[in-house]
Amino acid sequence: xxxxxxxxxxxxxxxxxxxxxxxxxxxxxxxxxxxxxxxxxxxxxxxxxxxxxxxxxxxxxxxxxxxxxxxxxxxxxxxxxxxxxxxxxxxxxxxxxxxxxxxxxxxxxxxxxxxxxxxxxxxxxxxxxxxxxxxxxxxxxxxxxxxxxxxxxxxxxxxxxxxxxxxxxxxxxxxxxxxxxxxxxxxxxxxxxxxxxxxxxxxxxxxxxxxxxxxxxxxxxxxxxxxxxxxxxxxxxxxxxxxxxxxxxxxxxxxxxxxxxxxxxxxxxxxxxxxxxxxxxxxxxxxxxxxxxxxxxxxxxxxxxxxxxxxxxxxxxxxxxxxxxxxxxxxxxxxxxxxxxxxxxxxxxxxxxxxxxxxxxxxxxxxxxxxxxxxxxxxxxxxxxxxxxxxxxxxxxxxxxxxxxxxxxxxxxxxxxxxxxxxxxxxxxxxxxxxxxxxxxxxxxxxxxxxxxxxxxxxxxxxxxxxxxxxxxxxxxxxxxxxxxxxxxxxxxxxxxxxxxxxxxxxxxxxxxxxxxxxxxxxxx
Numbered sequence: 001x002x003x004x005x006x007x008x009x010x011x012x013x014x015x016x017x018x019x020x021x022x023x024x025x026x027x028x029x030x031x032x033x034x035x036x037x038x039x040x041x042x043x044x045x046x047x048x049x050x051x052x053x054x055x056x057x058x059x060x061x062x063x064x065x066x067x068x069x070x071x072x073x074x075x076x077x078x079x080x081x082x083x084x085x086x087x088x089x090x091x092x093x094x095x096x097x098x099x100x101x102x103x104x105x106x107x108x109x110x111x112x113x114x115x116x117x118x119x120x121x122x123x124x125x126x127x128x129x130x131x132x133x134x135x136x137x138x139x140x141x142x143x144x145x146x147x148x149x150x151x152x153x154x155x156x157x158x159x160x161x162x163x164x165x166x167x168x169x170x171x172x173x174x175x176x177x178x179x180x181x182x183x184x185x186x187x188x189x190x191x192x193x194x195x196x197x198x199x200x201x202x203x204x205x206x207x208x209x210x211x212x213x214x215x216x217x218x219x220x221x222x223x224x225x226x227x228x229x230x231x232x233x234x235x236x237x238x239x240x241x242x243x244x245x246x247x248x249x250x251x252x253x254x255x256x257x258x259x260x261x262x263x264x265x266x267x268x269x270x271x272x273x274x275x276x277x278x279x280x281x282x283x284x285x286x287x288x289x290x291x292x293x294x295x296x297x298x299x300x301x302x303x304x305x306x307x308x309x310x311x312x313x314x315x316x317x318x319x320x321x322x323x324x325x326x327x328x329x330x331x332x333x334x335x336x337x338x339x340x341x342x343x344x345x346x347x348x349x350x351x352x353x354x355x356x357x358x359x360x361x362x363x364x365x366x367x368x369x370x371x372x373x374x375x376x377x378x379x380x381x382x383x384x385x386x387x388x389x390x391x392x393x394x395x396x397x398x399x400x401x402x403x404x405x406x407x408x409x410x411x412x413x414x415x416x417x418x419x420x421x422x423x424x425x426x427x428x429x430x431x432x433x434x435x436x437x438x439x440x441x442x443x444x445x446x447x448x449x450x451x452x453x454x455x456x457x458x459x460x461x462x463x464x465x466x467x468x469x470x471x472x473x474x475x476x477x478x479x480x481x482x483x484x485x486x487x488x489x490x491x492x493x494x495x496x497x498x499x500x501x502x503x504x505x506x507x508x509x510x511x512x513x514x515x516x517x518x519x520x521x522x523x524x525x
Contacts, residue, residue, distance in 0.1 A: 001129050003029065003121075004049060004058045006039040008066035008073050008094075016042040016187060017208050017263075018179045021094070021117070022064060024169065027177035028118045034125050041076075043183060050079050056086035059128055062113075062121060064094040065104060067415050070444050071433050074107045078436045081108060089134045091124065093117045098231050099223060099417035101146040102153060103444070108437030110134060111147040115158035115231030118169055120144040144231060157233040166213055166239035174249065181207065181257045190482060197485045197521060200372050200405045201330060203261035203297055207253040211246050213239040215267035217303070219335075220350040221448070223417030224267055230417060240271070243278035250283070254292060261297040267335075269300035273310065273320070280327035287328070301333040304354040307362045316358070316365045325369045332366065333374040333407070334359075338381060338388070339395040346383045348412070348420045348448060360399075367403040374405045377490070378412055379497065380459045382426050382448045386501055389455070393494040394506075397513065400487060408490035410462055410497070411447035421445070458500045465496035477518040488517055 005022045019040055026036040037058075039049045053061060061080055065073050077090065092104040093113040101112035113120045123142045128134055136149050144158030188204035195202035215225040216238045228236035241249075246264075253259040270276045286292035309317040324332070336359055337351055338344050344351040366373045377396050379389055396406050414421055414428035421428075429446040450456045469492050473479070484492075491514045498507035 001034060001059050001125070002057055003034060003036045003060040003062065003125060004039060004053065005036055005062045005064070006046075006049070006076075007041050007064050009041050009069045009076065016040075016184055017206070018181065018184055019064060020174075020179070020208060020210065023177050023179050024173055025062070025117055025121060028169070028173050029122060029125065031173075031176075032122055032126075034122075034129075043187070046076055046079065050083045053080050053088060054083035054085060056088075058088055059086075060089050060091065060121075060125060062091040062093055062117070063109075065092045065096050066094075067096045067100065067444070068413065070096075070103075070107075070442075071431075074433060074435055074442075077108050081437050087133050089124065089128060091121070093121070095223065095227050096416070098227060099415070101155070103442050105146065105148055105153065106438060106440045106442055107433075107435045111139070111145055114144045114146060114155075115228055116144075116161065116165075116169060118173070119159070158228075158231040160232050160234065161213060161228055161236065161239060163239060167241065167245070170210060170213075171241055171245050171249070175252055179257070181205075181259070195483070195485055197405065197487060197517065200485075200487075201297065205258060205260040206263055206299075207257065207259035207261070208263045208265045209246070209249050209253070210265050211241045211249075211269065212266040212271070216271055217268065218350055218419065220346070220348040220420040220423075221412055221414070221418050222267075223415050223421075226417050226419075238271070240275065243275045243282060246275070246279050247282040247286070250296075251286070251292065254296065260293070260295065261299065264298070264300040267301060268303055268306065270302045270306040273306075277320070277323065280323050280329075283327040296328050297330045298328045299331045299333070300329065301335065303335055303351075304359050304362050307365070308354075308358075314358075316361050318365050318369070321362075321365050321369045321371065325371050329371060331372045331374060331405075333376060334362070336375050337378045338384075339377075339392055340384075340388045343381050343384060343388060346381070347423065348382055348426050350419070363399055363402060363404060372403060372405060373399075374407055375399050376407045376409070378409045379493070380411050380447075380450050380455065380462075382412065382451050384450065384455060385452065386455065389497065389501065390503060390506070393497065393510075396490060396494065397510065400491075405485075405487045406490040407486050408493045410466075410493055411459060414445040414448050416445070420448075458497065461500055462493075462496060465500055466493055469496045469499075473514060473518070477515060477522075479518070480522075485521070488514060491517070 007019045022038050026038055029036050090110045092109040097104050097112040098114045104112050120142050127138045140154055143156050146155040185204045214227045218225055250262055287294050307316050309315040339356050341356050363373050400406055420426045426448050428448050430443045433442045433444055450459055491510055495507045495510045
């Protein structure tokens with residue numbers, strides 16, 4: 001009995017990475033006697049796998065679904081379903097399936113897994129192996145599963161994740177999981193030349209590590225902090241691996257695969273100052289005694305508030321930043337989102353605990369220490385004014401000139417599970433998708449709508465303006481590379497929006513700034 005696990009249609013990113021969750025599932029099922037294949041749509045086309053489903057090779061197809069690419073995921077499900085001539089059971093999984101299980105069931109999936117997938121997926125496989133098909137009476141006893149039964153959704157919440165469960169799934173199971181990193185690193189190497197910009201160093205041989213169960217913060221537009229609580233229908237404490245285990249994972253990926261860089265993909269890796277300090281000291285000692293290569297580089301995501309001095313909260317803890325650099329943290333992503341204190345305090349953002357001045361202070365301390373910050377910026381925040389959009393973009397250029405990279409999000413996505421998802425003060429754009437399998441119409445949220453009508457129209461016309469500006473940039477600079485650095489794409493966004501806002505002079509200045517960056521990159525290469 002074989003299972004096929006597949007990703008969502010995520011599109012080609014700057015640095016595609018293995019879907020660790022699917023490989024974790026594959027390994028967990030393997031240890032219990034079940035064979036799995038993994039289809040990653042960022043690496044290969046689905047047609048071959050649709051044919052294999054048609055040939056009856058799989059009893060279960062599990063898809064890690066995405067709200068952002070729901071239409072594409074439903075189309076892929078339809079391909080599998082139309083090709084399926086055997087008794088195959090289709091399961092939606094991941095964070096999106098947990099929050100939005102009804103829509104995915106309406107789209108044509110047989111079941112949706114809530115929370116971590118290892119335990120319910122194993123139980124489903126064992127049930128189908130026992131009965132030869134999906135027995136709804138047997139499935140109704142599985143925790144963390146939702147499915148239609150007699151036109152009503154039957155749902156059993158997931159079991160709470162204990163510290164032992166978390167360690168088993170994210171540490172013990174990961175250590176024995178085989179991941180085809182070479183395929184991803186070979187792809188990344190083809191883009192590497194265009195992804196080194198100024199002090200930003202791109203390492204193709206990068207491994208992603210997850211060390212926490214979910215984010216401890218409560219941003220109004222983000223759903224990740226509610227994931228396990230929603231799955232188990234009760235409050236869930238964040239679980240984190242201790243410093244020793246995080247360090248062991250780093251050694252494992254370095255020694256097993258030859259990883260030269262590591263990205264801690266937690267929403268906030270530095271949530272525990274003690275763990276971060278202990279981990280840094282372990283890495284420093286390992287580099288000193290030759291256990292870990294001196295050039296090993298580390299990256300993580302963090303909040304500005306993580307760098308406050310614990311004794312004087314208005315000051316930046318420069319010693320902590322220097323320790324991070326000494327351990328090898330050469331890049332840290334900061335979830336600033338907006339340089340406006342007013343916007344960060346709005347319900348849809350709810351990013352409190354630091355001021356605009358502290359943002360610049362933390363950035364300067366990082367740069368002085370040798371760390372390249374990546375600053376994340378969101379432009380069409382629903383409550384924003386034209387002046388705040390321009391200010392946000394001007395600050396984005398300023399921090400780039402200081403030595404940062406920037407990652408720009410224009411539209412604020414509205415995702416199920418986020419605190420403001422059902423807030424009437426923050427309406428979102430909807431599109432209707434009709435499932436070819438069930439015939440049901442599914443209203444899918446896209447992004448929050450700016451409250452200012454002029455900004456809302458600007459957001460509607462943005463993509464066309466961006467596409468034209470990017471095409472102009474590529475032609476103007478005879479761009480020779482396969483991709484464009486995310487900071488440069490951010491400036492292209494700034495130019496397009498400035499033109500739409502009637503700020504043509506500012507757009508022209510940023511155009512010159514962009515071309516200067518392009519020339520610097522060409523010379524460096």
